Amino acid sequence: MKKRGKGIACIFYGTGYGNGFPDVSRAYAELQPDGKVAIYTGATEVGQGAKTALSQIPAEVLGLTVDDIIFINEDTSITPDAGTAAATRQTYNTGNAIKMAAEELKKELINIAVKELGLNSDAGLEMKDGKIYLKILPDKCITLAQIAAKQSEPLRTFATFTAQTVQIDPETGQGAPYWPYTFSACAVEVEVDTETGQVEIIKAAHAQDVGRAINPKMIEGQMEGGFAMAMGYVLYEDLGLENGRIWNNKLSTYIIPTAMDMPEIQNIIVEDPESTAPYGAKGIGEPVMIPVGPAILNAIYDAVGVRMTEIPVTPMKLLQAIREKEKQGA
Amino acid sequence: MSFNVIGKSVIRVDGLAKVTGKAVYPQDIYMDGMLYGKTLRSTVPHAYFTLDTSKAEKIEGVVRIFTAKDVPGHNAHGVLFKDHEVFCAQKVRRIGDPLAFVVATSEKIAQKAVEAIEVKYEELPAVFDPVEAMKDEIKVHDGTSNIIYHYKLRKGNIEEGFAKSHVVVENVYKTSMVDHAFLQPEAGIAYVEEDGTIVVCAATQYPHFDQLEIAEAMGVPAEKVKVINPAVGGAFGGREDITLQIHLAIAAVATGGPVKAVYSREESFVAHSKRHPEIIKIKTGADKEGKLLALEAEIIADTGAYASWAINVTRKSGIHVTGPYVIPNVKVDAYAVYTNNPFCGAMRGFGATQVPIATEQQMDMLAEKLGISPVEIRLKNAFTKGSETANGQILTESVPLITCIKKVADALEMA
Amino acid sequence: MKKISLTVNGKLYQVEVEEDMRLLDLLRDKLGFTGVKEGCSEGECGACSVIMDGKLVTSCLIMAFQAEGKEIITIEGLQKEDGTLHPIQQAFLEEGAVQCGFCTPAMVLAAKALLDKNPHPTDEEIKEGISGNLCRCTGYAKIVSSVKKAAEYLNKGGK
Ligand code: FES
Numbered sequence: 001m002k003k004r005g006k007g008i009a010c011i012f013y014g015t016g017y018g019n020g021f022p023d024v025s026r027a028y029a030e031l032q033p034d035g036k037v038a039i040y041t042g043a044t045e046v047g048q049g050a051k052t053a054l055s056q057i058p059a060e061v062l063g064l065t066v067d068d069i070i071f072i073n074e075d076t077s078i079t080p081d082a083g084t085a086a087a088t089r090q091t092y093n094t095g096n097a098i099k100m101a102a103e104e105l106k107k108e109l110i111n112i113a114v115k116e117l118g119l120n121s122d123a124g125l126e127m128k129d130g131k132i133y134l135k136i137l138p139d140k141c142i143t144l145a146q147i148a149a150k151q152s153e154p155l156r157t158f159a160t161f162t163a164q165t166v167q168i169d170p171e172t173g174q175g176a177p178y179w180p181y182t183f184s185a186c187a188v189e190v191e192v193d194t195e196t197g198q199v200e201i202i203k204a205a206h207a208q209d210v211g212r213a214i215n216p217k218m219i220e221g222q223m224e225g226g227f228a229m230a231m232g233y234v235l236y237e238d239l240g241l242e243n244g245r246i247w248n249n250k251l252s253t254y255i256i257p258t259a260m261d262m263p264e265i266q267n268i269i270v271e272d273p274e275s276t277a278p279y280g281a282k283g284i285g286e287p288v289m290i291p292v293g294p295a296i297l298n299a300i301y302d303a304v305g306v307r308m309t310e311i312p313v314t315p316m317k318l319l320q321a322i323r324e325k326e327k328q329g330a
Numbered sequence: 331m332s333f334n335v336i337g338k339s340v341i342r343v344d345g346l347a348k349v350t351g352k353a354v355y356p357q358d359i360y361m362d363g364m365l366y367g368k369t370l371r372s373t374v375p376h377a378y379f380t381l382d383t384s385k386a387e388k389i390e391g392v393v394r395i396f397t398a399k400d401v402p403g404h405n406a407h408g409v410l411f412k413d414h415e416v417f418c419a420q421k422v423r424r425i426g427d428p429l430a431f432v433v434a435t436s437e438k439i440a441q442k443a444v445e446a447i448e449v450k451y452e453e454l455p456a457v458f459d460p461v462e463a464m465k466d467e468i469k470v471h472d473g474t475s476n477i478i479y480h481y482k483l484r485k486g487n488i489e490e491g492f493a494k495s496h497v498v499v500e501n502v503y504k505t506s507m508v509d510h511a512f513l514q515p516e517a518g519i520a521y522v523e524e525d526g527t528i529v530v531c532a533a534t535q536y537p538h539f540d541q542l543e544i545a546e547a548m549g550v551p552a553e554k555v556k557v558i559n560p561a562v563g564g565a566f567g568g569r570e571d572i573t574l575q576i577h578l579a580i581a582a583v584a585t586g587g588p589v590k591a592v593y594s595r596e597e598s599f600v601a602h603s604k605r606h607p608e609i610i611k612i613k614t615g616a617d618k619e620g621k622l623l624a625l626e627a628e629i630i631a632d633t634g635a636y637a638s639w640a641i642n643v644t645r646k647s648g649i650h651v652t653g654p655y656v657i658p659n660v661k662v663d664a665y666a667v668y669t670n671n672p673f674c675g676a677m678r679g680f681g682a683t684q685v686p687i688a689t690e691q692q693m694d695m696l697a698e699k700l701g702i703s704p705v706e707i708r709l710k711n712a713f714t715k716g717s718e719t720a721n722g723q724i725l726t727e728s729v730p731l732i733t734c735i736k737k738v739a740d741a742l743e744m745a
Numbered sequence: 746m747k748k749i750s751l752t753v754n755g756k757l758y759q760v761e762v763e764e765d766m767r768l769l770d771l772l773r774d775k776l777g778f779t780g781v782k783e784g785c786s787e788g789e790c791g792a793c794s795v796i797m798d799g800k801l802v803t804s805c806l807i808m809a810f811q812a813e814g815k816e817i818i819t820i821e822g823l824q825k826e827d828g829t830l831h832p833i834q835q836a837f838l839e840e841g842a843v844q845c846g847f848c849t850p851a852m853v854l855a856a857k858a859l860l861d862k863n864p865h866p867t868d869e870e871i872k873e874g875i876s877g878n879l880c881r882c883t884g885y886a887k888i889v890s891s892v893k894k895a896a897e898y899l900n901k902g903g904k
């Protein structure tokens with residue numbers, strides 16, 4: 001028999017290294033001869049989209065497009081340390097450092113423009129599309145490339161951002177271990193085959209607090225990827241560990257979700273900007289995964305009335321639990 | 331506020347290279363005259379061992395075989411404790427510990443030589459159950475307790491909280507050890523530049539930290555090491571710890587390089603960290619209306635043979651086991667424990683992924699006992715702006731949890 | 746050693762291959778088509794997929810000598826000389842179907858093999874068509890929608 005059930009779960013997630021450990025990101029912003037701006041930072045692109053999101057931030061600051069930002073992050077000898085691409089910290093931490101470096105560069109560029117254009121002040125100056133101009137008299141205008149040409153050395157700014165957390169008391173745990181926190185919730189509907197123990201996810205809704213969305217499509221991509229990884233975690237993945245040996249050490253035996261396993265997911269991006277974050281944006285790479293697993297487990301209970309306290313819930317385990325329950329009921 | 335670029339789904343800046351197949355992952359780098367490296371790894375979980383490389387060395391095409399004695403600096407690495415050895419010197423603590431690195435003119439020869447190295451093990455009793463390990467009868471690392479961290483949270487008075495509770499549920503949950511299974515297996519290439527700078531090109535999450543770890547193991551100042559981090563084929567926490575970076579650096583310096591290594595999927599499984607499996611004993615109590623009054627939890631996280639991020643992961647479990655709820659009385663003890671299992675470290679969610687498997691099922695059980703819906707019990711207890719966490723931290727802003735709950739509940743027509 | 750000839754992306758190659766050399770190694774190590782990826786070496790992940798005589802195959806399971814006389818398409822063969830992307834590549838970019846990108850070249854080829862045969866696939870057919878290709882990053886949703894979009898582009902006579 002096939003039985004359906006629904007489940008919900010919600011979570012909070014503290015981002016960053018946390019616990020008072022210095023969580024530092026650094027970045028350079030540098031004007032290029034052609035008026036583009038290079039960002040140098042040690043933040044890794046692991047596929048999460050750091051390069052893109054962290055290019056959108058300085059582009060916004062400087063009135064440029066992402067194509068005008070040259071993002072350099074691959075070489076330790078020319079980039080400053082920006083911490084690890086983990087702990088959901090790059091958007092917030094390195095995002096802040098880059099934003100500060102870009103703002104600093106903007107200030108310098110404006111000061112140069114004031115001088116070069118022979119103005120009395122920076123009031124009413126606008127920086128857009130690679131130009132700085134006076135809004136009330138647009139002919140008073142200088143391009144970033146022109147400014148670059150006038151420099152004997154490349155114009156370069158540097159910024160450091162350090163997140164604020166407070167170490168917890170070792171006896172009571174009191175402190176401020178993380179900041180910021182991100183929130184999410186997930187609801188799923190499953191169908192359990194009581195003959196086989198197979199769980200199919202029929203549909204799902206997944207809501208993620210992002211502070212502010214920098215790139216909605218990339219956020220959705222993270223949410224969908226997190227969903228799949230969580231499905232694998234609670235339903236399939238098993239190393240087959242026995243006396244310290246991993247028996248399932250191949251992709252033919254260590255099963256991860258395929259396209260066929262994926263339900264239709266309704267992604268809901270929830271915005272509530274965080275004042276200490278770059279444009280209010282918080283990281284989401286990890287939290288997107290977390291509520292999905294327990295939502296599935298709660299849906300399984302709703303469907304067949306068994307509590308699965310051990311994951312993964314393989315068909316065999318679930319079938320056993322269902323049989324057990326039937327025995328008790330009989 | 332209106333934005334020009336923020337909030338726009340601009341196309342990924344690294345997308346074009348990736349859809350055209352031009353993105354360069356470390357395995358895609360080929361250099362003239364490059365040599366190939368293969369790692370010999372332990373096949374038993376706990377043992378003293380000796381190596382005889384003499385037969386392997388004689389195989390034609392084998393350039394050199396590196397072992398613990400060839401590490402020029404510290405034979406150690408690790409993100410928190412330096413408890414990993416670059417190559418085990420005398421003792422292995424898990425299946426998969428690196429013992430030697432063979433460098434040869436081809437991958438095939440290197441593989442053949444790895445198989446020709448004779449390893450003699452003097453096996454030691456091993457411990458795989460973290461609860462057993464907590465007794466410290468078998469020590470995974472000499473001279474240290476297997477319990478490497480104890481997180482404690484004490485808030486309010488849980489006895490009182492449970493006494494006042496109308497409903498209480500108590501259960502034990504177990505989560506599993508799993509792998510990141512990023513699609514790109516570990517690979518790298520190392521060489522030495524004219525001025526003596528050691529260049530290691532490998533997929534990593536934190537190039538600047540790798541730089542320090544390579545420098546320490548090589549016994550050179552950090553400026554003498556350059557890490558190049560090309561396209562990375564997924565990470566999810568599994569590229570936080572060193573795998574082949576130091577082996578390649580040692581081999582490149584000794585042979586003049588370049589030296590390349592690519593792990594098979596099987597080797598990838600044993601080479602990098604795993605997600606900590608946890609045993610979560612949890613008791614939750616609520617009043618008649620469904621307001622949470624008390625939570626008590628004990629968490630045991632098995633970190634396997636090495637600490638990696640165990641302390642931070644376990645702390646994160648301890649902090650997040652409350653769920654996103656206001657609870658006046660909380661007691662949590664979370665332990666990170668060494669065993670002879672594969673080592674565990676960072677993986678997406680980092681300790682906060684395990685605990686909701688327990689916490690969130692507890693919530694539904696309480697709701698069922700009280701005859702209220704899962705949505706309702708969450709809305710009643712959820713953090714809002716100004717809430718205080720069990721750690722005493724005030725959530726001053728950006729707390730749209732209720733919105734998240736309501737939106738997904740609406741979408742699936744859950745009341 | 747054996748001498749074989751094969752066509753890759755429209756170009757004829759004559760190469761010497763060892764008996765135990767896989768097509769994957771021939772393409773990557775010998776011919777430099779590094780867009781072909783290796784993720785598992787056992788036919789499970791699909792990252793090494795190429796199109797051989799019109800069919801999607803996992804090149805880790807095929808010996809190089811078996812490619813004698815075959816016509817092979819790799820990801821490197823999709824972009825036009827003038828830089829124009831194939832509609833599938835374009836759709837992948839626009840829809841955000843790429844994250845780490847390691848699965849992407851083969852995923853694009855899987856989509857091509859599917860659309861060449863079935864120009865109007867349903868979502869289910871798309872999922873089936875790419876089910877031999879694992880992706881650990883995206884959860885597949887955006888890949889499925891890009892294949893849909895690519896189908897539209899192609900049906901409109903290319904973009
Ligand atoms: S490498 Fe061929 S299918 Fe995975």
Ligand code: FES
Nearest residue numbers: 845848880881882
């Ligand atoms: S994008 Fe990373 S595996 Fe598909």
